[in-house]
Structures are given as C-alpha cells and as structure tokens.
Amino acid sequence: MGLLFSRSCRxxxxxxxxxxxxxxxxxxxxxxxxIEADIYLFARLRQLSLKQRVEMFATFL
Structure with missing residues (x-):
C-alpha cells in the first residue's frame, strides 16, 4: 500500500x-x-478495501 501523501505531493x-x-x-x-491525526487516519481507512476493513475491525469484537 502506498503512502497517503507521497513526498512529491508536498x-x-x-x-x-x-x-x-x-x-x-x-x-x-x-x-x-x-485534527491532523484524524484526517490522516480517516484517509488511510478510505484507502483500505472492504475486506481489509472487515478484517481489521473483526479483531475488536
């Protein structure tokens, strides 16, 4: 998975x-x-596939 913000994106x-x-x-x-951390974390979550999100949150149950 790539970085949320590449270095070239400044x-x-x-x-x-x-x-x-x-x-x-x-x-x-x-x-x-x-606020910066929230923005970063929510952007990372949006990058995950549905399967990855389900697997991630299934560990919390």
Missing part, C-alpha cells in the same frame, strides 16, 4: 489544504488525538 501543502476545508468547530474523535 505533505505540508496537502495537509494545509485539507485543514482549511475542515469545519471550524470540528472536534477530533478522541481527546488525545489532533
């Missing part, structure tokens, strides 16, 4: 653009998580 620029589109009152899913 991670900082991509992250700033994504954060600019975040809702002003957005709160991270967990109190110890930053």
């Amino acid at each position: 991670y900082e620029k991509c992250l700033r653009r994504i954060l600019a589109n975040a809702k002003p009152n957005y709160r991270p899913q967990a109190s110890d998580t930053s």
